[in-house]
Amino acid sequence: MSQQNTELKKAGLKATLPRIKILEVLENNGHLSAEDIYKELIKLDQDIGLATVYRVLTQFEAAGIVIKHNFEEGRAVYEIVPDEHHDHMVCIDSGEIFEFHDDVIEKRQAEIASKHGFEIVDHSMVLYVKKLK
Amino acid sequence: MSQQNTELKKAGLKATLPRIKILEVLENNGHLSAEDIYKELIKLDQDIGLATVYRVLTQFEAAGIVIKHNFEEGRAVYEIVPDEHHDHMVCIDSGEIFEFHDDVIEKRQAEIASKHGFEIVDHSMVLYVKKLK
DNA sequence: GTCCTTGCAAAGCTTTTGCATCGCT
DNA sequence: AGCGATGCAAAAGCTTTGCAAGGAC
Numbered sequence: 001m002s003q004q005n006t007e008l009k010k011a012g013l014k015a016t017l018p019r020i021k022i023l024e025v026l027e028n029n030g031h032l033s034a035e036d037i038y039k040e041l042i043k044l045d046q047d048i049g050l051a052t053v054y055r056v057l058t059q060f061e062a063a064g065i066v067i068k069h070n071f072e073e074g075r076a077v078y079e080i081v082p083d084e085h086h087d088h089m090v091c092i093d094s095g096e097i098f099e100f101h102d103d104v105i106e107k108r109q110a111e112i113a114s115k116h117g118f119e120i121v122d123h124s125m126v127l128y129v130k131k132l133k
Numbered sequence: 134m135s136q137q138n139t140e141l142k143k144a145g146l147k148a149t150l151p152r153i154k155i156l157e158v159l160e161n162n163g164h165l166s167a168e169d170i171y172k173e174l175i176k177l178d179q180d181i182g183l184a185t186v187y188r189v190l191t192q193f194e195a196a197g198i199v200i201k202h203n204f205e206e207g208r209a210v211y212e213i214v215p216d217e218h219h220d221h222m223v224c225i226d227s228g229e230i231f232e233f234h235d236d237v238i239e240k241r242q243a244e245i246a247s248k249h250g251f252e253i254v255d256h257s258m259v260l261y262v263k264k265l266k
Numbered sequence: 267g268t269c270c271t272t273g274c275a276a277a278g279c280t281t282t283t284g285c286a287t288c289g290c291t
Numbered sequence: 292a293g294c295g296a297t298g299c300a301a302a303a304g305c306t307t308t309g310c311a312a313g314g315a316c
Contacts, residue, residue, distance in 0.1 A: 014315055016271065034306080049273045054306060056271095070203045072257075074281085075305060089246065092254055100245055108238050109260055113222065116233070118262035121225055124205075125258040127242055129251035147290055149296060167281080182298045187281060189296095207306085208280060272313070282303065289296075 011063035018048045022056050026066060031077045031097050071126060087125040144196035151181045155189050159199060164210045164230050204259060220258040 004023045005015040013019060025040045026032065032040070034057060038050045057078055060066040066078045071090060085106075086099040105125070113120045137156045138148040146152060158173045159165065165173070167190060171183045190211055193199040199211045204223060218239075219232040238258070246253045 014270065016315070018272070047273090051274075051307080052272055055308095058307090068205075070205055072201075072203055089249065089251065091251065098249060100249070102241060102245055105238050105241050108235060108241075112233055112235055113260055113262050114265065116222065116231060116262075117265055118222065118224065118260075119265050120260050120262050122261040123259060124261075126256060127246055127251075127253050128255040128257075129246050129249075129253050132247065132250050132252050147295070149290065151297070180298090184282080184299075185297055188283095191282090268316090270313105270315080272311105274310095274312105276307105276309085278307070279305085280303105281305100282301105284301080285299095287297080287299105289294105291293095291295105 007065065011060075011065055013059060013063065017046075018052050019056050019059075021046050021048065022053060023060075023065070026078065026080050030079045031069070032079075033075045033077050035075070037078075069124070072128075087127075089127045089129050091130060092128050093130050140198065144193075144198055146192060146196060150179075151185050152189050152192075154179050154181065155186060155193075156198070159211065159213050163212045164202070165212075166208045166210050168208070170211075202257070202259075205261075220260075222260045222262050224263060225261050226263050 004020045004027075007023065008015045008019055021041055021044065022037060025037050025044075029036075029040065034050065034053045037057075038048070038053050041048045041053070057066060057068070061068050061078075064081060067081055068076050068078055069088070070076055071088075082099075084101060086101045087105075089098040089100060090096070091098075109123060110120055137153045137160075140156065141148045141152055154174055154177065155170060158170050158177075162169075162173065167183065167186050170190075171181070171186050174181045174186070190199060190201070194201050194211075197214060200214055201209050201211055202221070203209055204221075215232075217234060219234045220238075222231040222233060223229070224231070242256060243253055
């Protein structure tokens with residue numbers, strides 16, 4: 001029994017071929033849009049409909065398997081939920097996406113929220129950057 | 134000559150009625166979507182097309198008059214560029230949006246970017262929160 | 267066999283665009 | 292008057308959904 005198979009069962013989802021393949025694609029590439037995944041699947045000779053990709057991604061998100069990001073491109077990108085939380089830095093010239101994590105910021109965010117009488121459920125932080133000359 | 138009129142001229146945009154009214158609506162309400170603005174305009178008896186709202190918002194963004202935010206709702210919201218930068222806290226229960234600013238975080242972000250050989254062009258940070266019981 | 271899942275096509279939403287008309291300067 | 296701005300409607304993404312057929316358990 002494959003690794004993906006187990007992960008899906010654990011989430012209460014039937015281990016179907018589309019779901020296994022989509023999980024594989026996400027594990028081998030980070031930050032893909034639904035369309036990106038669809039194209040990857042075609043490259044792998046998997047005849048999976050785009051609608052299915054969307055449906056599966058929605059289920060994966062609900063199951064906590066993937067995170068959906070809305071960067072500023074008008075389409076969502078997905079990544080497997082990382083073991084350790086991280087934020088993103090997007091290079092506006094190359095489009096590359098870097099990940100980072102900073103405890104000082106995380107701690108400060110929690111303090112700010114609680115000072116206002118809230119607790120943090122989730123957060124998103126994206127730095128749009130360009131290379132230093 | 135009105136305040137809006139001056140602001141528009143300064144940005145190199147003709148002071149047309151649609152632009153003046155849209156600016157007014159944005160100054161009286163923060164964080165509105167194109168549709169929200171369109172509806173506000175109708176309330177004010179202004180017959181301005183939705184397409185014009187989109188076009189004007191795009192121009193305002195290019196001119197640095199407004200900022201466009203892509204929170205997680207599938208549609209963009211706009212606000213007048215604030216004098217001092219701030220970030221956002223969105224209550225997932227009520228939908229309310231709060232603003233805050235924190236120098237510790239800002240400084241840290243710049244350090245992180247430069248450590249990776251980048252400089253920050255822009256950033257977005259949104260905390261999704263809920264009220265403490 | 268049952269119930270969930272898939273594929274396809276159609277529909278939904280937000281946002282953009284073409285084109286003739288209108289309006290600021 | 293000239294040239295950009297507007298309105299309307301059509302089109303263009305991205306994403307969701309209805310329905311009949313297919314697949315996992």
